[in-house]
Amino acid sequence: MASPTLYGMRSRAALHRANASSDSPFITLASVANALRQWWKVATPAGLLLAAIAASLVYWLFVPVYEASAWLQIDEQAPYIAFESRDRPDVFVSNQIELIRSPLVLGPVVSQPEIARMPDIAKEPSPVEWLASKISVTPVGHSEFFRISFQDPNPKHAELIVRAVTDAYFELRGRNDAKRTQKVIDLLEQERGHRASEVARLRESVRELTKQATGKDPFGARANSDTTTPHPLADLQNRLVNAEVERAILEARIAASEQAASAETIPVPEGMLEQSVQENAEVQRLKDMLVAKRALLHEIEKKSAKGKDDPSFQRLNTEIGHDEETLAKVESQLREELKKDMLATAANRQKDQIQAMKSSLENFRVMEKLLRERYEGQLKDVKLYSGDTLELEFMRDELVRAEGVYDLITERTMKLRTEQRAPTRVSLLRQAEVPAVPIELIPYDKIALASLFCFCLPFGVAIFGERLVQRVVNADSLGNLANLPIVAEVASLPRGPRVSHSNSSQSSGRDFSVFEESIDSLRTCLILSEALKQMKVLAVTSATNNEGKTSVAVQLAVSIARASGARTLLIDGDMRSPDIHTVFGVRQKPGLGEVLGNESSWEESVITSWSDYVHLLPAGRTRGNPHKLLGNGALKQLLDEARKSYRYVLIDTPPVLAASESLVMAKHADATLICAMRDVSRVDQVKKTYDRLSGTGASPVGVVLNGIPRKLYSRRYGSYGYLEG
Numbered sequence: 001m002a003s004p005t006l007y008g009m010r011s012r013a014a015l016h017r018a019n020a021s022s023d024s025p026f027i028t029l030a031s032v033a034n035a036l037r038q039w040w041k042v043a044t045p046a047g048l049l050l051a052a053i054a055a056s057l058v059y060w061l062f063v064p065v066y067e068a069s070a071w072l073q074i075d076e077q078a079p080y081i082a083f084e085s086r087d088r089p090d091v092f093v094s095n096q097i098e099l100i101r102s103p104l105v106l107g108p109v110v111s112q113p114e115i116a117r118m119p120d121i122a123k124e125p126s127p128v129e130w131l132a133s134k135i136s137v138t139p140v141g142h143s144e145f146f147r148i149s150f151q152d153p154n155p156k157h158a159e160l161i162v163r164a165v166t167d168a169y170f171e172l173r174g175r176n177d178a179k180r181t182q183k184v185i186d187l188l189e190q191e192r193g194h195r196a197s198e199v200a201r202l203r204e205s206v207r208e209l210t211k212q213a214t215g216k217d218p219f220g221a222r223a224n225s226d227t228t229t230p231h232p233l234a235d236l237q238n239r240l241v242n243a244e245v246e247r248a249i250l251e252a253r254i255a256a257s258e259q260a261a262s263a264e265t266i267p268v269p270e271g272m273l274e275q276s277v278q279e280n281a282e283v284q285r286l287k288d289m290l291v292a293k294r295a296l297l298h299e300i301e302k303k304s305a306k307g308k309d310d311p312s313f314q315r316l317n318t319e320i321g322h323d324e325e326t327l328a329k330v331e332s333q334l335r336e337e338l339k340k341d342m343l344a345t346a347a348n349r350q351k352d353q354i355q356a357m358k359s360s361l362e363n364f365r366v367m368e369k370l371l372r373e374r375y376e377g378q379l380k381d382v383k384l385y386s387g388d389t390l391e392l393e394f395m396r397d398e399l400v401r402a403e404g405v406y407d408l409i410t411e412r413t414m415k416l417r418t419e420q421r422a423p424t425r426v427s428l429l430r431q432a433e434v435p436a437v438p439i440e441l442i443p444y445d446k447i448a449l450a451s452l453f454c455f456c457l458p459f460g461v462a463i464f465g466e467r468l469v470q471r472v473v474n475a476d477s478l479g480n481l482a483n484l485p486i487v488a489e490v491a492s493l494p495r496g497p498r499v500s501h502s503n504s505s506q507s508s509g510r511d512f513s514v515f516e517e518s519i520d521s522l523r524t525c526l527i528l529s530e531a532l533k534q535m536k537v538l539a540v541t542s543a544t545n546n547e548g549k550t551s552v553a554v555q556l557a558v559s560i561a562r563a564s565g566a567r568t569l570l571i572d573g574d575m576r577s578p579d580i581h582t583v584f585g586v587r588q589k590p591g592l593g594e595v596l597g598n599e600s601s602w603e604e605s606v607i608t609s610w611s612d613y614v615h616l617l618p619a620g621r622t623r624g625n626p627h628k629l630l631g632n633g634a635l636k637q638l639l640d641e642a643r644k645s646y647r648y649v650l651i652d653t654p655p656v657l658a659a660s661e662s663l664v665m666a667k668h669a670d671a672t673l674i675c676a677m678r679d680v681s682r683v684d685q686v687k688k689t690y691d692r693l694s695g696t697g698a699s700p701v702g703v704v705l706n707g708i709p710r711k712l713y714s715r716r717y718g719s720y721g722y723l724e725g
Helices: 009-019 029-061 089-100 103-111 127-134 155-214 223-227 234-263 270-278 281-303 311-420 444-469 475-481 510-528 549-564 580-584 592-596 626-630 634-645 661-668 683-695 710-717
Strands: 066-074 136-139 145-152 426-430 486-491 537-542 568-572 614-617 648-652 671-677 700-708
Touching: 029 444, 066 089, 066 155, 089 103, 089 155, 103 127, 103 155, 145 155, 155 234, 155 311, 155 426, 234 311, 270 281, 270 311, 281 311, 475 486, 475 683, 475 700, 486 510, 486 710, 510 549, 510 700, 510 710, 537 549, 537 634, 537 661, 537 683, 549 568, 549 580, 549 614, 549 648, 549 671, 549 700, 568 580, 568 634, 580 614, 592 626, 592 634, 626 634, 626 661, 634 648, 634 661, 661 683, 671 683, 683 700, 700 710
Parallel strands: 486 700, 537 648, 537 671, 568 614, 568 648, 671 700
Antiparallel strands: 066 145, 066 426, 136 145
């Protein structure tokens, strides 16, 4: 079997300290694996129990949520009868979605008394913002259909809110679009009447000039109209006509907007107004003061023997009444001021829109003026070179221009009237109804998430706890975390006999054979170490109990005696909780206690009958504090005598942290071996033990990590059996 021994232990410890420049991560994959390995038998049933409790709680505390939905159809292209719109469809759809969730729609909704009394809305400091975050406007697939949805534990509340939002949205669209369109039509009709009068005047002028020149009525027979040559200013004339028409239509739109702004009362959403009032700092201060005074009033009524007749109660009650009146006045004044501000803001927004149209109108007027000046200038040039013979023709062209303006205005008016009867671009396909079934009957996702979390909770506690405790799980945890030299690793002691009489390296069981082989590897490390060549007395200790020091000491003594052929003495130094006499099946006294107390000589107390090479000195029985027996120099005298009679002396001492007399024994020994048990010992305790031994003058050679499972030990170091013959 390959040896796990470490030669040059002190230099190896120095190398560990030099290389340990930073702390290890708080949680590593290895620490997780070790925690799960140690605690899975406890954590698994605990996790299952917690998961079942969590699933039950989620199920019983689950409140079903209902979703009400209204279906809309928002056409990307505006429906038309004869005249197609050319606006951007994506912008229109986005505007409608944002309009539905805007304060313009939601403000009137939260102002409705039935909705304002709903618990979720009543407790919100900003009902409009809260409703905007809860209302969902989503497309259905890639179609033109949209769903306005709202979720609430009360199905009637969900249906009521969706209906209110839908109605407020369509009311806003109808109020804004239909009225203004009709006003534009009315103003265009007025302009058309004015243009009709101008056309009639020009017709009469053309008729008179034509009769003077030809004696005929030009509107009675127009056979020669097709033979007239094109007018040299026809293109410029058409541009002038279009400019006049655009200017006239824009004037109509401005007039309609100005009339609407002066005639209509701008609506102020009561919900937004009330929200602004309640968010005011002065209102909040007065409310907080009232809450504090009401609490104090209740306390006085509760504790005073006179109750409401107490003068302090009556005085405070009067103050509260005055404060309530003050709060009502402040809210009323603030409400009026905010309403004026909102109206002013809305009016300014309308003025800005009208001003923008007026700027466009001014541009059209400038363009019309320039075109008219250019037209009149070119007309004079033509008359200059052609004389008065073309006057009649130019008069006819002026009539054509006036008729063109009249026809275009008539066409625009007809277009608006026609498209007024076109289908609406946004239509309601289905109004919201009270949902009969909740979104989910059983919250499987929440149950699964809660169960998974609670199932993992014990494992997380185990991982975190193990990381805080820092148990020794392998040699690296001692080397890297505590910077301690590792002498060897020892396989776990199998059940059954704890010590073998056999002088052969073979054992009755495979498990015990692996344990013996690991002890032999430890013995080889100690004997061949240059630093321990002169060692005769070896103390075997540990930080606390149950760390395998007695098993290591017993088997190491047997291994040393068997390998060296020299007599070896094993001393049970744990006088508080002796164990070696039980392991070997020998008497307990007289022993070390009697020898140190001068009740028996050490020759009489040593047991030589167990083996020719392994002699035992049991712990004996101690009636008082072991420190009294160790403080008179008797231990040093005993060890000096033992050095003369034995090549090796091993002392099984008490745990260092639990029994400080072990430090005295370790100091009188030539070297001290610290035992640590895998999954039991703590890194900080082993480190503290090493430091205490070094600080008291002992010579700790390093740590033996025992309790390594046989299969793990075999995988790590291999196995090398004997040939049976």
